[in-house]
Amino acid sequence: MPHAVTLQEVADAAGVSVATASRALSGKNRVAAATIAKVRAVAAELGYRVDPIARALREGSTRIVGMIVPVIGNPYFAQLVDAVEHELHRAGFELLLADSHGELAEESRRLTVFGDRKVDGIVIVPSDRQRSAGALRAVGAEIPLVQIDRSAGVSLADYVGVDNEIGLGLALEHVQERGARSLVYVGADDVTSSGVERWNAFDRTVDRETVAVGEPFRGDFSLATGAAAADALVARGRLPDAVIAASDLIALGLIGRLREHGVEVPRDLLVTGFDGTELSQVLAPTLTTVVQPIEAVAADAIGFLLSRVAGSTAPVRSSRVAPTLLVGGSTTR
Amino acid sequence: MPHAVTLQEVADAAGVSVATASRALSGKNRVAAATIAKVRAVAAELGYRVDPIARALREGSTRIVGMIVPVIGNPYFAQLVDAVEHELHRAGFELLLADSHGELAEESRRLTVFGDRKVDGIVIVPSDRQRSAGALRAVGAEIPLVQIDRSAGVSLADYVGVDNEIGLGLALEHVQERGARSLVYVGADDVTSSGVERWNAFDRTVDRETVAVGEPFRGDFSLATGAAAADALVARGRLPDAVIAASDLIALGLIGRLREHGVEVPRDLLVTGFDGTELSQVLAPTLTTVVQPIEAVAADAIGFLLSRVAGSTAPVRSSRVAPTLLVGGSTTR
DNA sequence: GTCAATAGTGCAATCGATTACGCAAAGCTT
């Protein structure tokens, strides 16, 4: 094994002390121009690269950011991880990933490990709107932390997410324009902030004077919830004109199961999704869905995070990114 | 900030030296039983936890494993990451994740970073069957490395993946049983090992005496390839009895786009997938697909990797896990 | 009761980089 080059070796080869070599490379203190050139040349020739571990020990900074998502298997989160990773790499940070599987205990354990490992910052999609707060507050007091997509309290730490009110509004407006006079909401329960917000947005925005609103169906954000909702709708007998789903997975699960019951979308029923995952745009019918600008959300979140990492003590910020509506086949007959 | 407890503080509180404290906690050298008890009690009370960075500097081991996947957005890889992460956590390792986006340069850059960061091991899905080998060999000489799902040469480093020959065989046999007399293969190009292996398996296994084999369509493993293949098939005019797709995403993209052309699966055409992603089992029609035992693959791979981390110098191993066939609606009329 | 073996512990080096401090040489002021 070609034994990694140390700063000491560079210093020796350049005929200076390690201290000078370090300064020459960082350029942070006064060093003669000639010395800088010499040291840099030698370092390049020897292929010197700083040992991130030694630096981390000394500096207390690892240039690693930890991220916790509830389910990496959900394509929306996969895309989010991808976007976050991209932003971090641009800024020279690595991504330490953990999956909480939606479990509070696991989430809190991972947070502790991140603390021990001295990550420079944490990006988290809190698993529980209320009960995640404790662990977040504790860790957030020590390490810059940004909540993304979901929140456990916007006063707790910086937050970036989509504006669910706008999103639901777009979906509602659209199906009403397409003539839907009876609606059912299929979404997630009150455990997550997105679950609450989307339901509230629907509940407050829908105009009960002009449309009939059926009993909502609420589970989680998965395909399975969509499928279960389909069964329930069919069992109820009369189908609504449209279903507003709180995620693309729910919508896809719903459409798929409805088809098994002989119910075709959009022929018998309109459906809208939420997220704008790639997936929703290739299957048939393509989904009319509220598109989250994932890249923008990730960029904002990492922006917040890195400004904190750089020492900003600005008051807690909360950013809501506006989604757009993408009209597909699921509401077009 | 509650200032992390150091070993020095534990030692002071217990009235021993740091050396003894360290030995008492690790239990690796002879220390009086009473001292061990005392130190452990004090450590627990103070909430001491070793600083992984200091330990890493001293030991040269980080208890971090790096993983590189081509596209985290592909649900199959998302599930693979999930399974790998699970196995690693069980063994007390953290996961540093990077996405190569299928680019060789990016892949090699991430490998270098992993080396610098002194990860204890690397799990990689090589992006290129041939051209990934160089970087893999270089890094693999220094750090335990296991290839998973795809390979850049099974003699290069340990490898664990599905047995594509068996998988394709299952799919072929199944559609023939269902009466298909003409087939088209839709898969990935020769850049990846899976692309090559699945095509070869198809090509060698299919019995050209009893079935007509149409011109294959090859792209990558994405939805888009499936959609493009659908366009091509329709453009050709006569549809085959069945399409054997090399991934679930391809199959789903294909089915979706075919439907837009008015071609229904399985009514007009049978389709089989490959991977057994959760997704493929909820949409309608559910997919007949070759199910990869992802957990088993991940467990084997991490088993190989950790035995190397522990110092094994056994000859390079290669493990093929047998897939099974899950029959769904896409081949059932 | 002497000597060797061994258990238990502390001192100090080590991993590799960063940086406070101090010293010598050079430059500047009056």
Add this chain to the structure above:
DNA sequence: AAGCTTTGCGTAATCGATTGCACTATTGAC
């Protein structure tokens, strides 16, 4: 030319844990 400032660089401490070596105290053998 004496005094002061500035420049450039080396010495050594530091981050926190692990461990080789040395030293003392205890135990056992004969």
